Amino acid sequence: MLWPMFFLALAFCGIAVLGVLAVRVGLEVRRFSRAVGDSSERITRAAENLERAALPLAARGGRGHGTGGAEDPEAREPQGHGRRR
Template identity: 85%
Template sequence: MLWPMFFLALAFCGLTVLGVLAVRVGLEVRRFSRAVGDSSERITRAAENLERAAVPLAARTGGATDSGGTQGPNET
């Protein structure tokens, strides 16, 4: 009777450890997803700022879209 009780207690301890680890993983996943969301918002804001800053620069350069260095049909 001693061995079955020992194995039952050992199984209970194993399940308890697995449960604690599952809770810790869940908390870390929640924290990681929050950090990813914050980073996504910061990247979106930075892209919007970059787009706003690029508009005056494009207007100042005349809106040139040819970046290959070749001349168009009207340019000599």
């Protein structure tokens, strides 16, 4: 009768250890999902900031490209080099 009780206690302890580990894994998954959500929000904000910062550059760089640019005399001049007086 001693050995069956010993194995029953050992099985109970094993299930208790697995339960504790399952709870710890659940808590870590929750923490990890929060970190992924925060990172996703930061990436979205950074992408919006990059897009907002790129709009003026795209407007300056894209000038004259929509109509072919051959009719626009400023389109043929290099950017940043104005006429010298």
